Amino acid sequence: MDLDPISSLSSAFLLLPLLSFLFLPQHCISLAAIINPAPSISTHESILPCLFNHSVPPNLLFFPNSNNFTAAFLSPQQNQRVTSNRDDLKPFLIVTPTHESHAQAVVLCSRQLNLQLRTRSGGHDYEGLSYSSTLGPFLILDLLHLRSISFDLRRGRNTAWVQSGATLGELYFAIASKSRALAFPAGFCPTVGVGGHICGGGIGTLMRAHGVAADNVVDMLVIDAAGRLLQRESMGEDLFWALRGGGGASFGVIIAYKIKLVQIPPSVTVFVKSIDLSRGATRAVAQWQQVAYRADNRLYINAVINGGPLSLLLDRSPAAISFSFKIKSDIVTEPIAGENWEKIWKHMIDGDVQPTMLIEPLGGKVGEIAETETPFPHRNGSKFVIQHIVAWLEQGEKAAEKNVDGLRKFYRFMAPFVSKNPRGAYLNFRDLDLGRNRGGRMVSYDRAKVWGRKYYKSNFQRLAFTKSKWDPENFFRNEQSIPPLF
Known part of the structure; x- marks a missing residue:
């Protein structure tokens, strides 16, 4: 918390x-990327040949009968109200990529086989949408190994690339190791995953001076529904706009952010x-x-x-x-x-x-x-x-x-x-009481608008337009994902 x-x-x-x-710095939650119709009972078996064909190492896969499955599934940040003993709320497979190509493979194979995908970066998701599902069988793409941080401080550029699996605590420690006069405006809970926090907006104690976290993103790496790895120039400004506060779960898998660091005084x-x-x-x-x-x-x-x-x-x-x-x-x-x-x-x-x-x-x-x-x-x-x-x-x-x-x-x-x-x-204070998507890929925009306008106000319609352009088949979806504007 x-x-x-x-x-x-x-x-x-x-x-x-x-x-x-x-x-x-203050606040957040890690959300997630997602998908689904109901696959067969042998979904984990059907996806294996595809993953292996895309060179995903077997040691990155965890099945319910694996020795380390429970450890891979549970984390201290998760809500016991969500992580119950119900097997139908648990994934049939967890994939922990160590390279962006592994994540691309998971997206491609899941879409090809019509499997529901949830992406997790930290697990600080108040309704558990990054590690549970009420929409049927699913697998988790866990980004915990994608947590590198690199800096460009030449001539006052003051930017950093941070992968989504890093936590806010790791990001702050890395920044402090480089400079005591730089910071990033985000939440102060150290175990929150960078991925979900930034894509949901990212309020915190520096926001009154420098804006929310999403206001300080200048580029990103994202995998779209076609499995392509895109940056700002190749994705265009509409998708780049949507991913800075509209939630990454509706549009793709965010691999990394390029963030702008801000100047802070030497004492607090x-x-x-x-x-x-x-x-x-x-x-x-x-x-x-x-x-x-x-x-x-x-x-x-x-x-x-x-x-x-x-x-x-x-x-x-x-x-x-x-x-x-x-x-x-x-x-x-x-x-x-x-x-x-x-x-x-x-x-x-x-x-x-x-x-x-x-x-x-x-x-x-x-x-x-x-x-x-x-x-x-x-x-x-x-x-x-x-x-x-x-x-x-x-x-x-x-x-x-x-x-x-x-x-x-x-x-x-x-x-x-x-x-x-x-x-x-x-x-980032996700609340399913506001409303939820139900059923398969065909989600009613008018019904989703009931909860969508509470989070996004008039921006909800533009998010739905962007969704229609980038994911018209509604592959990335969850109980509160942006629907295409059918």
Whole structure:
């Protein structure tokens, strides 16, 4: 998980309205590329000759009966709510390419044999679309071995090529090893995969000064539905536009990004202010809202309203604890009045579950860029992103139903205070409750628009046009992929 650290919990809800990071990176999730109709039961056998014919080494393949299959499938970042014991949600094959040609082979063979493909780069996918499927049998293309990072710092060029399998932590470490005055504006959770984070937009603590991660991509390598390896010049500006915030899963397999590094000051100032309801949290958060999105662009000040077991999400050793979670997100266009915060906290206290709210300010450079410049639309007029989170340790469907239903009730309660027509959501906080694609390749654009406009606003139609051009057969698809505009 990907949240700001706090030092203690309080039964009266801790509020951190004045938690500011001048230059630290924040947030995300790894999404995925995808496909499918229902293959036969021997799909793994049918694909083997094709993969071997394309020189994919056998040691890169993991089947359910392989000794290392479970280790290859599971990772600490995955959501226990998704990675259940249901075999129908697990892949029939995992391929871990060590070269881009191996990934091309997987795309070509999957398409030739009409197999559903999911691409994973990290596993920080809140709804598990990169490693599970409700649409039938599937295989995973796991990019964990494609994680190289190279720099061009000559004469102030300050760019880097980073492969999608690298994590944000690896990218930041590599940058710091080269220069203490350069950074990349993205999330601060170190285990998030670069691939999904950037293609979903990539909000973080540097965004008010330098824009979101996708705003700082200058080129990329992507495998399209025909198995071609394309760069910006060969793919053209329409696809390059779509891949910077429209999600890579709908259009291809993103192998690497060329990113622009930004200048940062040599020192960082961090301060934390904790306050609960008995000491005036309502007034504090009302004042914070008036400052956070209008402050100097170099200043990032978020708020954490803790109503639940946030410590579960902040555990320093994620492998040592296994929990389930559900995330929902909102975009706020106007500050919420102080009296409404009293209603919100009362609802949190009285509810069946106690969610946590992480509120991040937009504005600054993010708001200076036009909504149509990239598919990420939460620009001018959007003040905050709210992440609603509930987490639990209890096992079983009953516990999951109770916690998920409790968060859904709280999300409905928040409707009067957040954006409308549509109610906005951030793609990297994926939420299947907003709607999903069902069935085979023929996905209704009008039905998909119900959830699509919440993520992309008016950009959804342009994304569908781009999809129609580059993947008209809808080979790359999942439960919330962009449909062609049939």
